[in-house]
Amino acid sequence: MPELPEVELMCRALHRWCAGRELLGLDVLDEKLLPAQDLRGQRVSRVERRAKLALLFIDAQVLVLHFRMTGGVCALPSPEARPPHARLRLRLGGPGSSGEGPPAVALVDPRRFATARLLPEEELPALLAGFGPEPWPEPRDGAWWAARLAGLRGPLKPALLHQERVAGIGNILASECLFLARIDPRTPVPSLQPAQWEAFAAVVGPFIDAVLEAEQRSFDDESGIAYVNTGGPNPFAVYGREGQPCPRCGAPLQRIVQAGRGTWLCEGCVGSI
DNA sequence: AGGACTGTTCCGCG
DNA sequence: GCGCGGAACAGTCC
Incomplete structure (x- = not known):
């Protein structure tokens, strides 16, 4: 149920799972989502939320996930695990910044409305400029x-x-x-x-x-x-x-x-x- | 069978 | 520019 709080929690989870870890593979399980990418050897530095977007910073690029109606994230028990409705899988190596993390994480989305794009970090400001300011956590009167x-x-x-x-x-x-x-x-x-x-x-x-x-x-x-x-x-x-x-x-x-x-x-x- | 759904975009009309 | 309705996207759950 992704609105701001749910996306916030998904980003925190992704950050715990992925931050500081090496990408062993980005598996596009639904080609509608994204062209195949070879990001092996690159590193996920951090995951942040902006609006209802999850921003995964991977070397000089950003993987932007938009969950729409039914998207979500989950940690996988094995690198090749494929839970129902998995659309995108990140296989991860090395310990993360918060210790051992799962061997992979996935974007799952039964309804397939979710979107993903990979763009150079310098193009991020233009994308985010389309959104108004955040109502939280800074108090607004x-x-x-x-x-x-x-x-x-x-x-x-x-x-x-x-x-x-x-x-x-x-x-x-x-x-x-x-x-x-x-x-x-x-x-x-x-x-x-x-x-x-x-x-x-x-x-x-x-x-x-x-x-x-x-x-x-x-x-x-x-x-x-x-x-x-x-x-x-x-x-x-x-x-x-x-x-x-x-x-x-x-x-x-x-x-x-x-x-x-x-x-x-x-x-x-x-x-x- | 039919309708409703936590999101967004596009079109047409006013 | 604004706002609405409708359709589209695609699937699950009453």
Whole structure:
């Protein structure tokens, strides 16, 4: 479920697994993803997140992974292991900067929406310039959010998904944070009051921290496919819960569609539009 | 069988 | 420029 927190966790995992290690091979298991590459002997220096991208720095190049809807990463028990839906595999040699790591890692993606590209490091700034600034971990206040979305006229919730304004907010994060801030997702951006911007700003950082902490557990077990919400109960307050009672007031939660995407809200908890 | 889905891009229309 | 709907991508899970 890759939004900002999930991509952050995947990047941390990739960094632990790969940083400082030699590449023994880059296996393109789905040729739709990337042309075959020979990167043997090159070294993964580090892995960083920017927006919803994972950036693997390999010598003078960067392998840029975009997980889209269903992409994920996992550590493999053997160099030739091929878990279901594996699309790209990195075989690794030598101990990493955090000790022994797995013999290989893979990008897995059942739906095959994920993308990968390899580009010279000097081309990275131009790619990243297309994304807005990060809403986390640096604290952002209400004025920052208002300025980032200034000029947009439509409803707030779809506006939050504009990656060129603010990078990393996804459909779940948007619904959940608006619920926590008691803001109606249909409110036009120009109608937001300063107090509402502040309420929203106050909610985002702690919510991302909470998701990271909750999902950290699924990454702590690095023995198999260790990524994203594999089964388990829906951990969210409103997402995917239409018809269920609002955790705050008990009224049935609503699902509406905005810009073609589901939005979940409690009509009893939001102020007037 | 049919619909919905955590992301993004493209097109056409207004 | 903005925003929407729709389609496309491709697969799984109700």
